[in-house]
Amino acid sequence: MRLMLIGVNHRTASVELRERWAVPEEEWPQAVQRVLLHPSVEEAMFLSTCNRVELLLRTSTALTDAKSILAIACSRTPEEFHDHIYVLHDLDAVRHFFRVASSLDSMVVGEPQILGQVKSAYAVARSVGAVRAELDALASRAFNVAKRVRTETQIGSSAVSVASAAVDLAKKIFGSLDDRTVLLVGAGKMGELAARHVMSNGASRLLVINRTYERAVELAEEFGGTAMTFDPWMEAVALADIVITSTGAPEPIFRAVDGEALMKRRKQAPVFFIDIAVPRNVDPQLNKRGGVFVYDLDDLQQVANENAGNRLKEAERAEAILAEEVQRFAGRVATRKLATTIVSLQEHLENIRQAEMDKVRGRLGRLTPEQESAIEAMTRGIINKVMHTPVSELKSSARDYNPETTTLVEVLRRMFHLPTPDVSRVGNMKDESVSADKNEPAGRKAAK
């Protein structure tokens, strides 16, 4: 299998460059079809997101014009991007593809969208017939690897932006945000954005308090909410579960001394203050009162940073999983090649045996059935004994996913002038990956 991955991403090219090469999803089929016109390209998958444009290929021969093929897919000239394009081969391509699908190569490591985008790329390529046995197997494996990374690590479990961190925290307090009431104090741009984010995550009702009542009414109407006056504020807070504050008040509006009265009024129901104002609108001491949770901008940033740090730690664990999966994949490819090579070798030796048998028959004349049978048994026995050790060694090497297997198979093939393995003869790798999960790859079965 000759695999190749050609692409540009957020590490190799600026957004100005990437946006020039980006291809909208509805044009992916044409992009893949343009690539398939190349005589050496047998299978292809094309992916274009805001952070990457990549082409995964299986080719019949080594390509010298790989970068041009990406340009063809994007309907651009290769010169525009030449220095920013990376080209990866075989196992490096497999590793990169697994990393992309598992969101380890994303700008925000662990973000969940990329897997959906890779699945879309696969679906598009499949719909135009650009994906067959090899890439099909590789894509299936990549989806499994991505799932494994998600399940066995916490790479995508926490929010890494301030707004998402606030929503995550709210969910940790209230569970679902459905039927929750949000009070926005100060209808500035920042507050409005924060409120919009919380409301888009399921909160059902928005109350708005603003110095200018008209602005409060305007914003409340946009969300189907209610504008309120600040005085008395406790009444408004008693109605809300999440309070977003972003006024320009120089002193805290919500003071610790009011905490007891507030919580009594709320019958101790928890309240979450998201204080994005500078100077702060909520006295941090209020956080000490049971049921009151106060997060200011720095706290939210710290949570987001900690989450990002945790993701990086998890990414290290994910890389270990990936290394294991790449080796396993390499082992599977080697096993399949091994199976076809052994079959070819058996056929080759059988042909030699038959030819020699014919010569012997010519020299000795007509043989009795007993003599014929004895010579058959003897020649078969010689072949089996000669083949036994190398085949056992190769099987053992493949069983251990030893990367050396590919080299050994290649050597064997050259020594006996065997034809290039046609892996399709032993079934496609999708079946193999299924049986491999039961520790028994189909290719390996064939090798037996």
Added chain:
Amino acid sequence: MPHLWLILALLFYGLATLAASATLSGRLIAPLRWLAPMFGAGTFFHLVSLVESTVQNGKLVPADLVQSESSLAFLLAIVFFSIYAIWRTEWPGVLVAPPVFLLTLASAMGAHAPASADFSGTPEGLIYVHIALIFTGYAALILSFLCSILYLFQEHNLKSKHLTGFSTRMPALATLDEISERALQAGFPFMTFGLAAGVAVAMAMHGPMSIFEPTILLSILLWILYLFLLFMRWKAGIRGRNAALLASFATVLAGFSWVAHYLSTFNPGGGVQP
């Protein structure tokens, strides 16, 4: 045979406890997924053990402390599964698994001793109803207490603004609070009718009796505390630290009451040395 089934149940409860410990260590999350199946297998074998034991002894309910430990562990597991079925969260099991394991272990270690309690002279069936109801009430109370502990822990994490390890995967405070409250609400009728059945049994055996008899006094105190806990949740909305404190007090009182019943000669089947 019942002992063999109990050992099997113990084995699975032990595995569930290991999964709980691995989860609490904060390094691994995957074991949490094993908790419910392990608990389920343990509960199944526990049920088989209890049924066989009942058939063999001809008695439906725990006849001594050893058997009562086993029954309480089983009821705790059942209450956990009720919670799991409604809220789809294994987290209460993280704290329920160890006591269930320990109660079953204590029961398995003492199971070779013959049941020594004598219920003769008690109204037919009523003693069984009394113990079954009271134990179900205890199990609900313990579950409520354990959920309050989880609530306190998660509230502390949220207030300290430091959510790491397994706390990032814990259920929301609102969910823990709801489980804790519902468990209390569900357990109260069992506790009330269990107490009433207990009084009926005692009156049938001893005639009119003093409210100051220690086991009766403890039971009534526990019931009043339980009622107070429910009332405070309903009226003042107490949760978090205060709810956990009250629930822990009630749980300790329940423990005393339970042991007192098995030590008291006043109680049918009592006077048994644990």
